[in-house]
Amino acid sequence: MIAAAAVFFPIVGASGASAEPPALRVPVDCALGGTCSIQHYVDTKAGDGARDYRCGRQSYDGHEGTDIRVPTVAEMHDGVPVLAAAPGRVKALRDGMPDAFKDQLAEGVLTNHEAGNGVVVAHGDGWVTQYSHLRLGSIAVAPGDTVRAGEQLGTIGLSGNTEFPHLEFEVRHNGAVVDPFTGARKGAGCKAGGAGLWTARARERLAYEPGGLLAAGFARRKVSARDVVAGRVKAVRVAPGAKAVVFYALTRGLRAGDRERIVLRGPDGTVLAKDTNALSDASAQRIRYIGTRTPDGPARAYTARYTVTRGNGDERQPVVDVRRELSVR
Structure with missing residues (x-):
């Protein structure tokens, strides 16, 4: 198994559990099913084991995001833009971590930095998206910036705890992980259903591909x-x-x-x-x-x-x- 873990950048979210979630666009500018593809989905299974939202095995135990990868570092070096999935304000970011496979890093480098370089965007009413494992030096925003949906935040990278170049895209509401494909909280089970948080166009582009x-x-x-x-x-x-x-x-x-x-x-x-x-x-x-x-x-x-x-x-x-x-x- 290959796995890539991310640790959420801690920020304070607003309250408002009944608020409407943001309508999410695809957070990368690449040809899904071609230049890039989904490697892992959110783990929907409570307890041990893992299941993606379609009850398949394209996840791993405890995974909290959607991993959109490129095949090799060659595509990473070409530059694959990572985009804001919805309008919001940049609440936190990290840069400065090298693009390297996790076993190439010195001991201790990943401590509390598993997510590598990344950006956190707040969308109001407790909704937050996180964009992790970005390429060193690619981050194009600053804390406090207002961003539009589709605005470039950085590019796909190999930073942090990872074995392949990718974006890990995470969604949280009041600190709880939400699966964007169902709108249900992590651990709700693969039969939770729900329309999800993606726009109709994004859902079409992100159609499930079992391998x-x-x-x-x-x-x-x-x-x-x-x-x-x-x-x-x-x-x-x-x-x-x-x-x-x-x-x-x-x-x-x-x-x-x-x-x-x-x-x-x-x-x-x-x-x-x-x-x-x-x-x-x-x-x-x-x-x-x-x-x-x-x-x-x-x-x-x-x-x-x-x-x-x-x-x-x-x-x-x-x-x-x-x-x-x-x-x-």
Whole structure:
């Protein structure tokens, strides 16, 4: 499992439990389902274990926000704007924490700073939104600023307690965590229902996606999920003298029972390697690869296909279906 925790910046909220909640827009400027995707939802389950608002497993125990990620640090460096989800006033912020994977940080750096760089916006009547794990130096507002819905606050980063570049978006009312997809308080259960807090357009853009592809490509050796997310795969690209060709696929949100199939073919369509697998456990982030040795140097072209299906018997539906081609020159 991968997890990214955030700690709320403490501020004093106003009272007013009967007040109307803010209508929330999508808090990032990116193509959901393309450039970015939802990795985790609020944990709706009280007690041990975790369930997202659709009773799926795209959450982890105690998670309080919605994690909207980009696949790798390359997209982070391109700059993905984080936007105010509703009008309000900046009540608190933090900057100065480096963009780094949590295991790269010195001991004690994360103490009381798990959320990394971030911004808290108050919307009145006790409603607050928090934007965590922002990129170092990207914050574009100051305490006391009035912000419009859609105004840029910063960009997606890798700061704080995290293993992938993302925004963790949290909603609170009078200090209690609220799931923006249902409008219910955290722990109310995945069948709590409710229209949620998103605008109609935002809800459409944030449609539930039970798993998907993050990245896929070729390398000259086996690569790890960290290699892909950190952008190190470019350093192991396939060149004419390579002794192996490896195809990899990085996925998110796979479930127990999902079936993987991966095939690598040579220039004439000959199958060089293939494998199938049924997952025994859910996987928040998973790397899958297959390869072939090339003692005399690689051939000029390769084709790989990776699929994941879900369901029972003949009712299986595609979750991932990706094809990649490689030309070696």
